[in-house]
Amino acid sequence: MRTALRSLKPARLATTGLTALGAAGIATTALAGTAHAAQAPAKPATKPAAVAHAHDAKATKAAKDSDKADAKAKDEKKAEKKAGGKEYADNLDGWIREARAIMKEHGIPGSYEGIKRNIIRESAGDPNAVNDWDINAKKGTPSKGLLQVIQPTFDRYHVEGTPDELTDPVANIVAACNYAADRYGSMDNVDSAY
Known part of the structure; x- marks a missing residue:
């Protein structure tokens, strides 16, 4: 057995x-x-x-x-992201701070206050905000994200090292600030739709 x-x-x-x-x-x-x-x-x-x-x-x-x-x-x-060895909260404050660290590395101007002021006006801090009523939307390219950027502008001003996604909060801020620096000298100089 x-x-x-x-x-x-x-x-x-x-x-x-x-x-x-x-x-x-x-x-x-x-x-x-x-x-x-x-x-x-x-x-x-x-x-x-x-x-x-x-x-x-x-x-x-x-x-x-x-x-x-x-x-x-x-x-x-979700709670924290890293950029340049530093951790950032996954919220509006953290996104702006992380974006500014990347902007500093690339020589893109823009103060915390100027960026936040424009974000609040453009999207009320919602990274998934979409403008589906203005002229860009009527032409088929709606403004999206924290700073309401259209896809062609994002593609042209996207900064290497940030996600290649229009509604990514940090990528959206950095690209918008890069565009504003080219067009207006800084996001700080933007006080209305740009």
Whole structure:
């Protein structure tokens, strides 16, 4: 009987149905067609069920731990961004500060106050704001993002190292400030639609 049971060890990896069948049912099923099936002593189902439960509990705990780690990483990434080795909050203040750090590296002027004033006027701080009523929208290129930039302007003034996405808050600020610097000298000089 030991020989027959040793050959079954690989089958023990499959724990599905272990609890439902119980030890006697598993032994009978596994040894069906052999002379040992009838002679197999019935063991209480507690040990295999406990093994299955422990295995399932470990797998469930590992999955939950993995999910928690993923969620924590997403939350941390959402809460803070890094630029130039410094961390920035994922909110209007953080976006402006991160944009200004990038602007400084590229020689693009614009004060915190000037940028924020224009953002509040243009989008009320909503990075997903879309203007669907002005002349640009009527021509098929609506203004989008914190500083209401149209796609062709964003493409022309996009700054390397920022995401290539018009509604990304930092990329939108940097591109708009780059455009304003070229056109008006600085975003600080913009006091209306530009």
